[in-house]
Amino acid sequence: METKFIDMITEVLEIEDRTIEMQDVFRAYDEWDSLAHLSLIAEIDDVYDVVIEDETFQQLTTLQALYTEIQKRTKD
Amino acid sequence: MPNISFENIGISGMAAAVPKNTIDNYAYTEFFPAEDVKDIVDKVGIKERRFAPTGMCSSDLCFAAAEQLINDLQIEKQEIDLLIFVSQTPDYRMPATAITLQHRLGLGKHVAAFDISLGCSAFVYGLSVVYGLMQSGGFRKALLLDGETRSRVYSPKDRKTAFLFGDGGVAAIIEQNKKFGKSYFSLNSDGALADLIKIDAGGYRNPSSAETLTEKVVDEYGNKRTDEQGYMNGADVFNFVLKEIPKNFKSVLAFSGNTNESIDFNIFHQANKYMNSYLAKKLKLDSTKVPSCIAQFGNTSSVSIPLTIVSQLQNELKGPKKLMLCGFGVGMSWATAQIQLEDCVISNVVEL
Numbered sequence: 001m002e003t004k005f006i007d008m009i010t011e012v013l014e015i016e017d018r019t020i021e022m023q024d025v026f027r028a029y030d031e032w033d034s035l036a037h038l039s040l041i042a043e044i045d046d047v048y049d050v051v052i053e054d055e056t057f058q059q060l061t062t063l064q065a066l067y068t069e070i071q072k073r074t075k076d
Numbered sequence: 077m078p079n080i081s082f083e084n085i086g087i088s089g090m091a092a093a094v095p096k097n098t099i100d101n102y103a104y105t106e107f108f109p110a111e112d113v114k115d116i117v118d119k120v121g122i123k124e125r126r127f128a129p130t131g132m133c134s135s136d137l138c139f140a141a142a143e144q145l146i147n148d149l150q151i152e153k154q155e156i157d158l159l160i161f162v163s164q165t166p167d168y169r170m171p172a173t174a175i176t177l178q179h180r181l182g183l184g185k186h187v188a189a190f191d192i193s194l195g196c197s198a199f200v201y202g203l204s205v206v207y208g209l210m211q212s213g214g215f216r217k218a219l220l221l222d223g224e225t226r227s228r229v230y231s232p233k234d235r236k237t238a239f240l241f242g243d244g245g246v247a248a249i250i251e252q253n254k255k256f257g258k259s260y261f262s263l264n265s266d267g268a269l270a271d272l273i274k275i276d277a278g279g280y281r282n283p284s285s286a287e288t289l290t291e292k293v294v295d296e297y298g299n300k301r302t303d304e305q306g307y308m309n310g311a312d313v314f315n316f317v318l319k320e321i322p323k324n325f326k327s328v329l330a331f332s333g334n335t336n337e338s339i340d341f342n343i344f345h346q347a348n349k350y351m352n353s354y355l356a357k358k359l360k361l362d363s364t365k366v367p368s369c370i371a372q373f374g375n376t377s378s379v380s381i382p383l384t385i386v387s388q389l390q391n392e393l394k395g396p397k398k399l400m401l402c403g404f405g406v407g408m409s410w411a412t413a414q415i416q417l418e419d420c421v422i423s424n425v426v427e428l
Contacts, residue, residue, distance in 0.1 A: 034236070035119040035350075037312040038314050045318045068387045 002046075010070050012036065012043045017020055022064040077412045079262050079331040082207040086256030086416060090131055091145035091423035092246045092386035093137040094126040099242075101125060101374075108232045116239050121349025125242030125374035127131040127227040131210055131326070134163045134223030135173050135180075137245025137428060142181055142221060144423045145247045151217065153362060156249075156272040158209060158218035160379055162202040165225045166191060177221060179199065188215075195273070196345045196405025197263075198222065198378030199246075200413045203401075204261045206250050211400070218250040224377040229275065231301035233379070237308050240347075242374035246382040255396075255418040260332045262324055272312050273406040277303035306376060312407070317351060328412040329400070340397040345404055346380035378403065390422040399416050 003024065010020060013031040026032060039057075041057075044050055050073045060066045101117045101124060102110075117123065128137070138161065146153060159181075161174035168176075176191040188209075194201050199222050206218045223245030230237040277288035288303040301307060329335065342361050344352050349370050356366045367388035369380070376383055381401050397417045404410035 012314075032117075034310060035115065037311055038119075038350060041311060041314050041318065042350075046354075046358070051315050053315055054309065057311070070096050 002067065005063075005070070007014075008043055008047055009063060012039045022062070022065065022067065024063050025061050026063050026066070027061060051061060052075060079260060079328060080204070081258055081260045081331075082211055083258050084090050084254050085210045085250065085252050085419065086255055087203075087252050087420055088151045088253075089143040089145050089247045089421035089423070090246065090382055090386050091148070091426065092244060092379075092383050093140035093144070093428055094242075094244045094312065094383075095128045095132060095137070096427045097127050097129050099125045101239055104239060107149070107238070108235060110188070111124070112235070116235065119350060120240060121370055122239060122254040122374045123371045125227065126244060128225045128243040132225070132428065133167050134149075134225050134243075134245055135167050135177055137243065137322060138221035138223040138247060139177060139180055139245075140199045140299065140426045140428050141247035141423075142177075142219060144426050145249060146181075148423045149249055149421055151249065153412050154184055156183050156219050157187060157215040158194060159183065159187050160202055160208065160218070160220050161189075162192045162194065162198040162207060162222040163224055164193055164195050164198075164221070165229065166193075174221070181219075183219075193406065195377050196347065196380070197403040197409040197411040198409065200261070200403045200411035201263055201380045201409070202378075203250075203413060203415070204263060204411070207259060207261075209335050210250060210252055213252075215319070216251070217409045220248045221410050222246050222248075222378050222382060224379050226375065226377050229306045231291075231299075231305040233291070233300040234305070234307065235299055236310060237295065237306065240375045242376050244373060244376040244379040244383050246306070246380060246386065248380055253418075258332070259416060260328050260414045261411065262328050262331070262413075264320070264324060264409070266316075266320075266408045269312070269316060269408040271309075272316065272408060273306065273308045275304060275306045275390050279282070287358050313353060316408055317355070317404055320410055321355060321402065324410060325359055325402055326414045328414055334398065334414065334416045336415045338398060339400050340365065341392070342366050342400045342402070343381050343384050346373070346384060347375050347405065386422055388427055393395055393417055393420045393422060395419060
């Protein structure tokens with residue numbers, strides 16, 4: 001399932017020149033900006049049917065943390 | 077989220093007015109690098125906006141739209157019994173702008189006139205108030221005016237809002253007639269989210285002072301604004317839209333007993349091209365039934381739904397048409413309606 005998640009991030013952030021890892025700090029990516037953020041919110045809603053409020057989202061730094069948060073909410 | 081419905085009341089005509097003064101968003105580069113501007117403009121899909129010049133107010137745009145519409149419908153002004161002005165950029169703190177417009181338009185003193193202060197949901201809310209009052213049977217014709225000069229609300233030095241907003245005004249005449257059939261409304265609010273889109277100062281809670289008029293850096297990106305300029309937390313607004321809007325839209329559709337197939341046009345508040353494409357996809361709407369004017373006019377707050385109808389559907393409203401209208405934003409406040417039109421008269425867009 002992590003593969004699906006990695007694929008989604010790669011596609012949303014339009015990362016074309018490298019492979020991304022779960023321990024990456026996605027906020028540090030060159031591709032990361034407020035518009036990428038909006039695309040990611042929409043994609044997480046679309047793929048996982050999960051909406052993460054901004055306060056919580058701001059605390060998430062790595063892809064692993066984001067993935068864990070999504071997993072937590074899809075299990076509820 | 078109670079759903080309400082009305083019968084035999086509808087919009088017989090609509091008109092819109094925008095300032096002539098056109099802003100090319102790609103060239104709006106005084107405070108930001110051209111490359112950044114291009115990225116933002118491409119993503120939000122707002123190519124141009126109209127800015128009211130100094131001295132031009134929402135009421136002036138509504139006045140021009142109303143005169144055009146009254147002329148095109150060949151209405152006797154004495155038959156207008158109700159005038160509602162919807163805006164969060166009124167002329168004065170008092171009196172209500174609706175009352176000054178009653179006089180300016182040369183309407184009778186028997187007119188019931190008042191303002192409604194709401195943002196992006198306001199056209200749908202305003203329509204529901206007019207329909208509700210019309211249902212009493214005592215009003216012959218109602219004039220709903222909706223105008224905004226949001227270009228003046230936000231800081232040009234805050235990239236979160238600098239490229240989004242534009243100005244405009246609309247007018248709609250509402251009447252009773254069996255041809256209109258049934259309409260359905262859902263009106264909602266969530267004050268817990270009041271901080272998502274807000275102007276902190278300049279009202280009575282935080283009155284104007286030298287301090288509130290001082291420009292400050294407000295975040296790590298170096299965006300600047302005063303306490304009397306608006307701000308918006310885009311990510312949380314987007315979260316709110318995803319949570320509430322599809323659910324609300326579907327509830328009104330279900331309440332009406334109709335399906336996507338029997339709706340002719342779906343008009344959403346024009347905040348962001350990306351967001352509306354996403355909503356259309358999520359609600360499985362045929363994109364040819366989702367008109368948009370965001371590229372030309374930007375986000376005009378409550379004006380955006382009627383301005384989309386007037387600017388995009390002038391030749392598409394012959395005969396009976398079912399429309400879904402869905403507005404959402406500052407408050408947070410959101411409202412969905414399904415209305416039926418019958419040979420609705422649409423005036424040419426007036427440029428002031």
